[in-house]
Structures are given as C-alpha cells and as structure tokens.
Amino acid sequence: MPKNVCLGITGASGAVYAIRLIEVLLATGHDVHLSISPSGAQVLEEEMHLKVNLKKFKASSLMLDDVKGTEDSKIQLLQANAGIGSSDSNVLSVESGRIGELIYHHYQDFNSPIASGSFLTQGMVVCPCSGTTLSAIAHGAAGNLIQRAAEVHLKERRPLIVVPRETPLSVPHIENMRRVAEAGGIVMPASPGWYHGVTTIRDLVDFMVARICDQLGIDNGLMKRWGAE
Numbered sequence: 001m002p003k004n005v006c007l008g009i010t011g012a013s014g015a016v017y018a019i020r021l022i023e024v025l026l027a028t029g030h031d032v033h034l035s036i037s038p039s040g041a042q043v044l045e046e047e048m049h050l051k052v053n054l055k056k057f058k059a060s061s062l063m064l065d066d067v068k069g070t071e072d073s074k075i076q077l078l079q080a081n082a083g084i085g086s087s088d089s090n091v092l093s094v095e096s097g098r099i100g101e102l103i104y105h106h107y108q109d110f111n112s113p114i115a116s117g118s119f120l121t122q123g124m125v126v127c128p129c130s131g132t133t134l135s136a137i138a139h140g141a142a143g144n145l146i147q148r149a150a151e152v153h154l155k156e157r158r159p160l161i162v163v164p165r166e167t168p169l170s171v172p173h174i175e176n177m178r179r180v181a182e183a184g185g186i187v188m189p190a191s192p193g194w195y196h197g198v199t200t201i202r203d204l205v206d207f208m209v210a211r212i213c214d215q216l217g218i219d220n221g222l223m224k225r226w227g228a229e
C-alpha cells in the first residue's frame with residue numbers, strides 16, 4: 001500500500017491540528033499531499049502567525065523544514081517533535097526509518113495527481129474542515145482541488161476523514177455531516193476528550209491527531225488510551 005496521505009487545510013478554526021498532523025505523518029514515513037484553501041491560509045495566519053503564499057508555497061512557512069543539515073538530523077528533529085523516544089504522554093510507539101515528503105498542490109490545480117482516482121493513497125484528511133467545504137463534499141461539488149480529492153476518496157471508497165469545527169451547529173451542518181457519513185466518509189468533529197490526563201494544549205491537539213491516525217490505520221501512541229495502564 002502506498003504511504004501517500006492527502007491533507008486539505010480549509011478555513012475553519014483549528015489550524016494547529018493540521019500542523020501537528022503533518023508532523024506526525026512525516027515522522028511516521030508518510031508522504032503528505034497538501035493543499036490549502038485561501039481561507040485555510042487566512043486561518044493559519046490568524047491562529048498560528050504563519051504566512052503561507054499559496055502560489056509560491058514553501059514548507060518553511062509551516063515551520064516544517066527549519067532543520068538544516070543531514071537527513072538523519074531531520075529525522076531526529078521530526079521524531080523529537082512527534083514525541084518519539086520521549087517519556088511524556090505524547091509518545092509515538094512506532095519507529096520510522098524514513099521521514100515522509102511534503103508535496104504541495106495548489107488548490108486550483110486540477111492537473112494534480114490527487115485529482116484522479118488512479119493516484120493511489122492511504123486516505124485523505126480535511127482538517128480543519130469548514131462548513132463550506134463540508135457542504136461541497138456532502139453534495140459532490142468539486143469546485144477546487146481539495147473538494148475534488150475528497151470526492152475522489154469517496155468514489156474510490158478510500159478513507160476520507162473530515163474534521164469540522166463549528167458550534168453551535170445549524171441543521172444544514174448536521175445534514176451535511178450525515179450525508180458525508182452515509183457516503184462513507186468519517187466525520188470527526190474537532191472535539192478532543194479530556195479523559196486522558198490532559199495537562200497541556202498539546203495533549204488536546206494530540207488527542208485529535210491520534211484519533212485521525214487511528215482512522216488511517218497509523219500505529220501511534222500519541223495519547224493514553226482508555227483502560228490502558
């Protein structure tokens with residue numbers, strides 16, 4: 001199975017989940033095919049002070065290629081960021097021999113491989129997922145690459161995980177979540193649990209990222225599991 005994972009960042013609050021997810025996916029050896037909507041970029045700037053140029057994207061704008069030096073030092077930094085080898089609660093139980101690549105696709109580029117079902121992936125995550133993108137996915141409207149790639153994952157019956165963030169929810173939001181779930185998507189509202197020994201914001205972020213990784217079948221020990229010692 002290819003280790004390609006698509007990730008769409010759209011304009012809902014919670015950009016931090018996406019950045020952490022990228023870190024963990026790369027650290028576990030997955031190639032991340034990233035696309036960002038203009039509103040997603042706006043939220044990245046608003047919430048994380050990250051200025052992303054969608055036309056001339058640089059991984060450094062997401063603070064992901066700050067490491068200079070050898071491939072080994074990059075692996076060490078990513079694994080350290082992802083908690084591998086540390087003894088706190090953010091521990092990945094997997095060891096990865098390689099870090100994945102971050103491959104960027106402009107949100108209007110329908111020539112991108114991720115616009116086609118013939119490009120094999122392990123799944124797609126839309127995180128955070130705005131009400132707008134949720135609605136497009138629910139109605140099979142592929143107005144941009146993120147929506148198209150999501151549609152492809154539904155039609156190919158591959159994992160599609162959407163992480164909406166909105167409160168309270170309108171009836172259209174609820175109906176759209178139902179439609180996506182009925183179409184085979186996994187609707188995972190950004191709603192972290194508080195039962196796993198939360199002491200930091202990172203613990204809350206990792207709760208969501210761990211549950212997303214669970215859905216993708218990615219072995220992780222990012223959070224303490226209910227009933228575990």
Ligand SMILES: Cc1cc2nc3c(=O)[nH]c(=O)nc-3n(C[C@H](O)[C@H](O)[C@H](O)COP(=O)(O)O)c2cc1C
Binds near residue numbers: 039043
């Ligand atoms: C700073 C900021 C925060 C936002 N937060 C949310 C949110 O939490 N949930 C949501 O559904 N929309 C939110 N929006 C509105 C969406 O960004 C807007 O509906 C946009 O059309 C989404 O487009 P996209 O799906 O292409 O990213 C927010 C917008 C901004 C600028």
